Amino acid sequence: MTLLNMNLPDIADIKKVVTDILKGKGGLALNLSIIGIIMGIYALSRLLIEGHGAVTNTSSLVPWGVQISTYVYMVLLSTGCTFINFFGYMFYRKEYEMFGTRILFVGIFIAFAGMGALATELGRMDKMIYFLLSPQPKSPMWWMSVWYSIYVTLKLVELVNHKRGKHSDKLLWITFIVAIITYSNLGSVFGIVEQRAYYFGPLLPIYFLMLGFLTGAALSTIIASAHFYKSDTEFQNHVRPFRNSLRIGLGIAIVATFWRLVAGMYAQAEGYEIFKLTFMHTFFFELLFALAIPLVVSYFSTCQRCMIVICSFILITQFKIRTDLIVGGFKIPVFKAYSIPDIVSYMPSHVEFFVVIGAISAATFIYVFADKIGFFEGEEHIHG
Amino acid sequence: MSISRRDFLKIASAAAAVSAAPVFKSVSAMSNKPSAPPTFSPNYCELCFWNCGLIAKSVNGKVVKIEGNPLSYRGNGKLCGRGNAGLGLLYDPDRLKYPMLNTGKRGDPKWKRVSWNEALSFVADKLNGIKQKYGPEAVALFSHGTGGSFWKHFLNAYGSENSAAPSFAQCRGPRDVGFYLTFGAAPGSPEYYDFARSKFIVLIGSHLGENAHNSQVQDLINGISDGAKLVVLDPRLSNVASKADWWLPVKPATDMAILLAWIKIIIDEELYDKEYISKYAIGLKELKEEVKNYTPEWASKISEIPAATIVEIAHEMAKHKPNLCISGGRFTVWYGDDTQRSRAIAILTALMGSWGREGGYYLPAKGKVPAYPGLPEYPDSESGMTGDYPFALLPVTNAIREAVLTDKPYPCRGWIVYGSNLIKTMPNTKETIEAIKKLDLMVAIDVLPMEITQWADVILPECTYLERFDDIQTGKFQTFEVTLRVPGMKPMFESRPSWWITKELSKKMGLEAYFPWNDIEDYLKTRCDAAGINYEELKQKGAIQFNEKAHPYITAQNQPKFNTPSDKIELYSKQLKEHGFDPVPKYTAHEEPQPGYFRLVFGRSPLHSFSRTVNNFMLNDLIPENELWINTKQALKLGLKKGDYVKLVNQDGIKTDTKIKVKITERLREDCVYMYHGFGANSSGLSRADKRGIGTDQIITKYTIDPLMGGTAIRGIFVKIVKEA
Amino acid sequence: MVKNEELINIMTEDLKRALKKPADKRVWVMAIDIKKCIGCHACTTGCMSENLTPPGIQYRPVRESEIGTFPNIALKFLPRPCMQCENPPCVKVCPVKATYKREDGITIIDYNKCVGCRYCLVACPYGARSSDVGAYYTGKFKKATYEVESSQEYGKEWARRNHFCSPVGNARKCHFCIHRIEKGVLPRCVETCLSNATYFGDLSDPDSLVAKAVAKTNTFKYKELLGTKPRVIYIT
Ligand SMILES: Nc1nc2c(c(=O)[nH]1)N[C@H]1C(S)=C(S)[C@@H](COP(=O)(O)OP(=O)(O)OC[C@H]3O[C@@H](n4cnc5c(=O)[nH]c(N)nc54)[C@H](O)[C@@H]3O)O[C@H]1N2
Ligand SMILES: Nc1nc2c(c(=O)[nH]1)N[C@H]1C(S)=C(S)[C@@H](COP(=O)(O)OP(=O)(O)OC[C@H]3O[C@@H](n4cnc5c(=O)[nH]c(N)nc54)[C@H](O)[C@@H]3O)O[C@H]1N2
Ligand code: SF4
Numbered sequence A: 001m002t003l004l005n006m007n008l009p010d011i012a013d014i015k016k017v018v019t020d021i022l023k024g025k026g027g028l029a030l031n032l033s034i035i036g037i038i039m040g041i042y043a044l045s046r047l048l049i050e051g052h053g054a055v056t057n058t059s060s061l062v063p064w065g066v067q068i069s070t071y072v073y074m075v076l077l078s079t080g081c082t083f084i085n086f087f088g089y090m091f092y093r094k095e096y097e098m099f100g101t102r103i104l105f106v107g108i109f110i111a112f113a114g115m116g117a118l119a120t121e122l123g124r125m126d127k128m129i130y131f132l133l134s135p136q137p138k139s140p141m142w143w144m145s146v147w148y149s150i151y152v153t154l155k156l157v158e159l160v161n162h163k164r165g166k167h168s169d170k171l172l173w174i175t176f177i178v179a180i181i182t183y184s185n186l187g188s189v190f191g192i193v194e195q196r197a198y199y200f201g202p203l204l205p206i207y208f209l210m211l212g213f214l215t216g217a218a219l220s221t222i223i224a225s226a227h228f229y230k231s232d233t234e235f236q237n238h239v240r241p242f243r244n245s246l247r248i249g250l251g252i253a254i255v256a257t258f259w260r261l262v263a264g265m266y267a268q269a270e271g272y273e274i275f276k277l278t279f280m281h282t283f284f285f286e287l288l289f290a291l292a293i294p295l296v297v298s299y300f301s302t303c304q305r306c307m308i309v310i311c312s313f314i315l316i317t318q319f320k321i322r323t324d325l326i327v328g329g330f331k332i333p334v335f336k337a338y339s340i341p342d343i344v345s346y347m348p349s350h351v352e353f354f355v356v357i358g359a360i361s362a363a364t365f366i367y368v369f370a371d372k373i374g375f376f377e378g379e380e381h382i383h384g
Numbered sequence B: 001m002s003i004s005r006r007d008f009l010k011i012a013s014a015a016a017a018v019s020a021a022p023v024f025k026s027v028s029a030m031s032n033k034p035s036a037p038p039t040f041s042p043n044y045c046e047l048c049f050w051n052c053g054l055i056a057k058s059v060n061g062k063v064v065k066i067e068g069n070p071l072s073y074r075g076n077g078k079l080c081g082r083g084n085a086g087l088g089l090l091y092d093p094d095r096l097k098y099p100m101l102n103t104g105k106r107g108d109p110k111w112k113r114v115s116w117n118e119a120l121s122f123v124a125d126k127l128n129g130i131k132q133k134y135g136p137e138a139v140a141l142f143s144h145g146t147g148g149s150f151w152k153h154f155l156n157a158y159g160s161e162n163s164a165a166p167s168f169a170q171c172r173g174p175r176d177v178g179f180y181l182t183f184g185a186a187p188g189s190p191e192y193y194d195f196a197r198s199k200f201i202v203l204i205g206s207h208l209g210e211n212a213h214n215s216q217v218q219d220l221i222n223g224i225s226d227g228a229k230l231v232v233l234d235p236r237l238s239n240v241a242s243k244a245d246w247w248l249p250v251k252p253a254t255d256m257a258i259l260l261a262w263i264k265i266i267i268d269e270e271l272y273d274k275e276y277i278s279k280y281a282i283g284l285k286e287l288k289e290e291v292k293n294y295t296p297e298w299a300s301k302i303s304e305i306p307a308a309t310i311v312e313i314a315h316e317m318a319k320h321k322p323n324l325c326i327s328g329g330r331f332t333v334w335y336g337d338d339t340q341r342s343r344a345i346a347i348l349t350a351l352m353g354s355w356g357r358e359g360g361y362y363l364p365a366k367g368k369v370p371a372y373p374g375l376p377e378y379p380d381s382e383s384g385m386t387g388d389y390p391f392a393l394l395p396v397t398n399a400i401r402e403a404v405l406t407d408k409p410y411p412c413r414g415w416i417v418y419g420s421n422l423i424k425t426m427p428n429t430k431e432t433i434e435a436i437k438k439l440d441l442m443v444a445i446d447v448l449p450m451e452i453t454q455w456a457d458v459i460l461p462e463c464t465y466l467e468r469f470d471d472i473q474t475g476k477f478q479t480f481e482v483t484l485r486v487p488g489m490k491p492m493f494e495s496r497p498s499w500w501i502t503k504e505l506s507k508k509m510g511l512e513a514y515f516p517w518n519d520i521e522d523y524l525k526t527r528c529d530a531a532g533i534n535y536e537e538l539k540q541k542g543a544i545q546f547n548e549k550a551h552p553y554i555t556a557q558n559q560p561k562f563n564t565p566s567d568k569i570e571l572y573s574k575q576l577k578e579h580g581f582d583p584v585p586k587y588t589a590h591e592e593p594q595p596g597y598f599r600l601v602f603g604r605s606p607l608h609s610f611s612r613t614v615n616n617f618m619l620n621d622l623i624p625e626n627e628l629w630i631n632t633k634q635a636l637k638l639g640l641k642k643g644d645y646v647k648l649v650n651q652d653g654i655k656t657d658t659k660i661k662v663k664i665t666e667r668l669r670e671d672c673v674y675m676y677h678g679f680g681a682n683s684s685g686l687s688r689a690d691k692r693g694i695g696t697d698q699i700i701t702k703y704t705i706d707p708l709m710g711g712t713a714i715r716g717i718f719v720k721i722v723k724e725a
Numbered sequence C: 001m002v003k004n005e006e007l008i009n010i011m012t013e014d015l016k017r018a019l020k021k022p023a024d025k026r027v028w029v030m031a032i033d034i035k036k037c038i039g040c041h042a043c044t045t046g047c048m049s050e051n052l053t054p055p056g057i058q059y060r061p062v063r064e065s066e067i068g069t070f071p072n073i074a075l076k077f078l079p080r081p082c083m084q085c086e087n088p089p090c091v092k093v094c095p096v097k098a099t100y101k102r103e104d105g106i107t108i109i110d111y112n113k114c115v116g117c118r119y120c121l122v123a124c125p126y127g128a129r130s131s132d133v134g135a136y137y138t139g140k141f142k143k144a145t146y147e148v149e150s151s152q153e154y155g156k157e158w159a160r161r162n163h164f165c166s167p168v169g170n171a172r173k174c175h176f177c178i179h180r181i182e183k184g185v186l187p188r189c190v191e192t193c194l195s196n197a198t199y200f201g202d203l204s205d206p207d208s209l210v211a212k213a214v215a216k217t218n219t220f221k222y223k224e225l226l227g228t229k230p231r232v233i234y235i236t
């Protein structure tokens, strides 16, 4: 079917997939993501009905929890996808092209899902209109709303373009640059907070960017690897750009994490003890376990399934690390009285977890659904 | 008190009125509708016994805020950390709501909701039964709190004089008696400590600031910031000790040694107020002889305070005489020789000439509001039970408890417990429970399902102080103060004030002649009229002070009277000697903890009053449980970390059933552990407080009785720490 | 020296004088004499009851810290209202300008605008901000009257049960009791302080007690090096 010059799947295909789903024959991925979405809706309704106080474990001491880290993580993935998309087109156009629309698509909806997770963390979602009515240009968070709107719009334009069978390198460039700004802006949301040693510093936005590249690479590698290939050679050929990006991503993530750790360990100011407190964890878990091991493994095991496993591992560990980063900012309370502990601990409630699951499921559902109805078919060769 | 009093109503209503003008430029005030206009009623706080004046603001018939009444002598417009949280009691959903009969066992109750009529008929029948079988004196009242006066009146009308209060034998009795024996008067409550004008202040224990007795804390800080020097004797760096010029981390139970050494130094070096002593006191010679061996070096060895410090402070005290206050403290049932220790303080006070002097102990104002006129005489009755304690000023709670078990001096079979949580308040809970089990009637009048109510046959739910009138209250301080409690709202649920309960009960027992008033306001107005006080003014202001009745300091015209056998200050007490006691305080060594044991020291949380506030939702939110303070070195030795939960075992092998969190501190000596009293609730009805922390009562199985006045000394408890996951 | 019990009266007069000036000429400051503070927490609960704060939220907690080892040990109390920073990090980060400085220097939160993103909580160096997550002391369903009563903050009615004008979901903090001072009444914590350790008034008025109090003695500002320029001054 063609709509506004876009080449879209036929209604009949959509109907078929929907009836399949209703019959419970949607396949594992779809069924699971539907369950996840239901969990998300349940979480959202409890949040709205009972309020944050009753159902989340965030508090004045830990104002931001796993809902925010989900957001950070998902937009990180989105940015990563944009990077991969950019590098794919720039350096490996031949091998990459066939995945372009998919990566673009995932990048958009994962950002939407992330923003959904963010919205659930707001105490008063009903007042979001004030982002428009009462802007504060000094606030990185306000800029975040601006940049993400631009970013998502650009990506949507790109997607429409693709569906019209076009591809513009100019737009690719613009989106790439906006993605850098957007994501480093998100980094600055944390980086400007002088009081939170774990966040503070001009390097944080850069650190964010570097990790963004890694997770984007991991996700796109999974997407590319989950594809059907006639032979391993074909697979190796197509997955090369992704694997290379992944290795580069791991490499720079190791460097970035290492220097952040070193800088933090040397700092003497109040609050920096958090780096010492989390040293073992950062060193063994973040550096060795979550980054170095996958890097090494990626040289020895290159089969299709291996790639999916490695990348899933990276995605999961990075989610944990993102959460640790957010929550790490609150570990040492800025003021202690009454029963406020020396070190604050935080464990998300089940409702918070459900929000995470809901957001991930929503993104997954949309992608798998799009795939099933043939949204990405006939996109293998788009020329700019 | 020369300050220009603000017109509190004007101010209070200004603070309350909601402005129509929007503060915000941005968003319309679409839904910020002002509520109905507020009303204000004066009251006084009942979260402890200082009874600070307050003003309750009510909107739509509900109290929504309380603030200090600037006209109140005890509060000066301020409420303490607890008082400000009064609404946390008023609106506690756990409150007692209806009269209830226990259809199960005492201590294992099954509650049946009944009407007031049924509940009071039950009580009346039982009381009549006891009167017939044992005589009216077999009924005792334990009361702590303002409404208790109606119960005391009721009990007297019924024919018993056994109205006891834990504030005597479990609290300040020894101090009162020690001063009474010396000066013929007790230091009062609020005490006559003239801290605000002191040049030198000595606190022995007395952890003011944590002990949040409002105006006393204010006076103390006034004095210190006016330059008064401060000495604090305390094994723990209390809040106030941290303000002291000299903190003496005295070894617990040895204060007496230091006091005696001070007396000796002052007499030996003739540093006392010679004119004052020769004019007002007797027994200096005998005193000198008795204390001759108490050298500073001797005291130093015992108390672990350097002799030089002891001497230095003695000299400093003398330098500032007579404008110094050596405080008699308040909670004084410590080691069993407490009346004598208080006597030592009183003697020192006399030597310094500071009783009746500026900055010392002021002389209380005179004044009186006559009783309700024309009431019938109380029936003759046996005198109240004071045990074998010749100097008890009031019936003694523990003597009554003993009487239940021994039938001596006569049987006791009925208890009316008003506003006192005896289970936690009296030492050795087992004994209390044994006594309760033997009773024919046990009535609890309370506001919350506290431990004591679980042992009652019938619970009479009183409404809280913000919902009731109470009797007129008078206070003799540097001014004569008359205060009134005016309800800010109707009683919630079916709770009722004591004046109503006693009046209704009297009708059922044929005692209505003792309650002839139509209602409480009729009663109050009649009393005010009799005293020449304008009731309407009192009802509006809440507190009226009569300064003309005050003559706080000794002058040529204002000579003190000492109500002692000799009409003089008795440094040496003949009457003590006649009763076989030491006429001058002597040092007695007290038991020491065995190795591995710590002395249990306890005190007050600034945010709680005993057990009565542990369930208060505002206070519980800040301090939900008590902690076990332990010195860092000892904690290290025992491998304890901050936040660990432990249990305690006392010297008799009794283990606490609840756990307590460890607090590691440098503020405490190594030979003791410290905790707040009042926690470790054991009543499932207290939803916030139940089982949180440890109650000192769980381990205070042993106590020593002060033979002079029956006080139960409870600081001889030694505990071992046991780790529990 | 001026007798402590008169301090409240003097400061009330100071306050009334300051209110006669245009708002932008008033420099509200709070001075807390930590020599006098006895750690009674009356200010904490006074504020809680004044502003009907929900569980876990105190606008003015009192920190206790011990320095040294037994027996050479000092104990310090630090009551902490909002510092009303002249250069407030919380204002800059608020994406919707819900928190801003008034012309008299008090940083306030517009409950009607605040989206509850809690960025200001993250940014405030003093932990002076809390998030009202809609919790109740007395449980979810049987809320006591106290819990649903309107708070009078900012001179308005904020009923907790009314979603559209309630602070639930918002950031909350000390506001120097604007609703009181604008009526010529001192902040609640100042009035109820047992030690009279808290002074309040217009620093630009040299005759005011607070100006005299901070001029005479050693003072410090909390975390001053951050450049926040607090308007709460501690006297030592
Ligand atoms: N916040 C609050 N204030 C209260 C009350 C309350 O419940 N809460 N209750 C009120 C009542 S009724 C009373 S009676 C008073 C009680 O309060 P106080 O009369 O002040 O009680 P103390 O026992 O004198 O003081 C307790 C202090 O004594 C120290 N201490 C323990 N053993 C010894 C010792 O052997 N020698 C010396 N020198 N010090 C020792 C402890 O370390 C502790 O710091 O508080 C009143 N004020
Ligand atoms: N182990 C140990 N024992 C002690 C002490 C200690 O420090 N440690 N301190 C001693 C001292 S100093 C004292 S003064 C006593 C205090 O002894 P109590 O006065 O017995 O102490 P509270 O725990 O406050 O109990 C008060 C009771 O009154 C109820 N109540 C509160 N308000 C009202 C009201 O308006 N009306 C009625 N009818 N009831 C009300 C409460 O719910 C509670 O049950 O305890 C003494 N006992
Ligand atoms: S001292 Fe505190 S608790 Fe006691 S009566 Fe006064 S305000 Fe109430």
Ligand code: SF4
Pocket (backbone or CB within 6 Å): C082, C083, C084, C085, C088, C089, C090, C091, C107, C123, C124, C125, C126, C127, C128, C129, C173, C228
């Ligand atoms: S103390 Fe915190 S909340 Fe207050 S003005 Fe400063 S930054 Fe803002």
Ligand code: SF4
Pocket (backbone or CB within 6 Å): C093, C094, C095, C096, C097, C098, C099, C109, C113, C114, C115, C116, C117, C118, C119, C120, C121, C170, C171
């Ligand atoms: S929580 Fe409210 S006041 Fe704070 S930054 Fe967010 S919108 Fe602004």
Ligand code: SF4
Pocket (backbone or CB within 6 Å): C046, C047, C048, C050, C051, C059, C060, C081, C082, C173, C174, C175, C176, C177, C187, C188, C189, C190
């Ligand atoms: S000024 Fe008002 S809001 Fe601020 S701490 Fe004091 S009482 Fe609370």
Ligand code: SF4
Pocket (backbone or CB within 6 Å): C036, C037, C038, C039, C040, C041, C042, C043, C044, C062, C077, C079, C192, C193, C194, C195, C196, C197, C198
């Ligand atoms: S009320 Fe005053 S003395 Fe008490 S803690 Fe607060 S500032 Fe300190």
Ligand SMILES: [Mo]
Pocket (backbone or CB within 6 Å): B167, B170, B171, B172, B330, B331
């Ligand atoms: Mo007491």
